[in-house]
Amino acid sequence: MAQEAELLYRTVPWDESLLQSAGKQAAGPLFDVKSSDEAALCQLRLPHSETEDALLLDGLLSVVHITEEGLSILEPLEVTHTHVVVNVPHLSLLGIIFDPLKRLLRWRINGQILVFLRPPGREEQILDVHLLQNNVLVEEVAEKHRGAVHITLSSDCELDIHHSYSVHCEPEDCDMVYITHPKSKKFESRFGPNYHPTFLVYLTTSTEKVVLKVKDQDGNVVWYCPVSLEDPRKELSQRNVPAESRVPSESRVPSESRAPADQWLLSVRTEFIQRVSPPVLKDLLDKLLESRVIIESEMESARTKSRNDGALEVLDVVRKKGAAASRVLINALKELDPYLYRTLNSS
The missing domain is CATH 1.10.533.10 (Death Domain, Fas)
Known part of the structure; x- marks a missing residue:
């Protein structure tokens, strides 16, 4: 900022046809940026999801600037391990793009695994598992899952675009049966506005803890994490209920x-x-x-x-x-x- 001012931003959907006409693809969310004083903002740092190896490709990333007049491309001042730094001529729609011709040999990106536990009171526990780029805003995904519990995990991993992945579950109870849907799915670049789960995991008997694994198409484990399935809201809600009202859960199902x-x-x-x-x-x-x-x-x-x-x-x-x-x-x-x-x- 060149001076103090109010800055507002939100994410908006990409116009894929506009990107295709320019021979580019989205490499991050598209931001609509506004300010009470447009001259106050002089530079932006937009988050990317590229690996260190991909950043060796010269000119891979740039920033698109979309106005009513059309699309223009801004060359970065700097590309760090996490952000693209760019001067801002004036405010409008801004987002990171990449040149697909430079990505033909390597499509690996820094990803994240997000897990949501659907509300209790069902026949089986259900987990919504998302495979996403790590520059997708977690808050945007959580907004699509209001009512579900976002389970905080170590979510970082590396994923290959257009490669297939599968989710596997190792319950502590060896008699546990689970179903994943679909069995495997190709990982694609997605930046909203909808964030449907990549996988659904159905646990047919209740448990408090499982171990989730994500495997690539060759069977290699790319992400592994123990997951607690206790709903943090359950204990809180019980504290607010009079003791005489706390009937067995079977009666309330x-x-x-x-x-x-x-x-x-x-x-x-x-x-x-x-x-x-x-x-x-x-x-x-x-x-x-x-x-x-x-x-x-x-x-x-x-x-x-x-x-x-x-x-x-x-x-x-x-x-x-x-x-x-x-x-x-x-x-x-x-x-x-x-x-x-x-x-x-x-x-």
């Missing part, structure tokens, strides 16, 4: 969590078909596709049918894929139409 998720869907099948609205059904199909519970042809088939027939088809398709897939549908319904969920759960 919703009816749908006392039976396997696929069996619960079967029990509410008729009422779900009669009550679900077309907009909610459409959004459910989108979420099931994003979570890879259904494939695109299954989604399109349900959408071409009447509301009742489409609801019947999607419920039966998901239910037949088992408890883990059924749980994804139930959680999506709870988020999209809480009233219908409560109605079904009380029936």
Whole structure:
């Protein structure tokens, strides 16, 4: 800053078509920067996720400056191990980009593994696991998981873009059974605005601690960390409840969590078909596709049918894929139409 002033910034979605026309790709979030005195800001340090080896490539990183007039590219004053330093001619949209032709041989970046524990009271514990570049803002991802607990971990690792990864779980209880969905997934560069989990881990019996591993496509462990699954809000909430109100947890569990998720869907099948609205059904199909519970042809088939027939088809398709897939549908319904969920759960 050249002088004292208020500075405001937020992240905004990239316009991929604009980048492609310039032959560039995003290498970090796109920031919308504003100030009460535009002349006060003279320099920015934008975080990157490149490894030391990648930084040896001359001219790999630059900064894009997007205004109403179009796109211009700013050459960095300096590239440190963590940031790109650039002079700012005037404020607008600014973000780090890279030249894909210089990245043909090496696509390894500094990454981070973020883990969220979904709220308790379900048949199984569910972990949302994200594989991301380390310059993605953790707060932005957490905002998409309101209600879930962000588990603070040693998250640093190195990841190769376009390589496949898988998540593995080693519970302390050797009888523990877990399901990961999908089994493996290709790591791609993502900078929002949505941050869907890369993997879902379903623990079919409750436990307080597990060990999570991320393996690359050759079976090498690229990240390893013990994870505590105790909800820090649980103890706090218990302190605020009168002793006479602290009934056994089994008495407070919703009816749908006392039976396997696929069996619960079967029990509410008729009422779900009669009550679900077309907009909610459409959004459910989108979420099931994003979570890879259904494939695109299954989604399109349900959408071409009447509301009742489409609801019947999607419920039966998901239910037949088992408890883990059924749980994804139930959680999506709870988020999209809480009233219908409560109605079904009380029936």
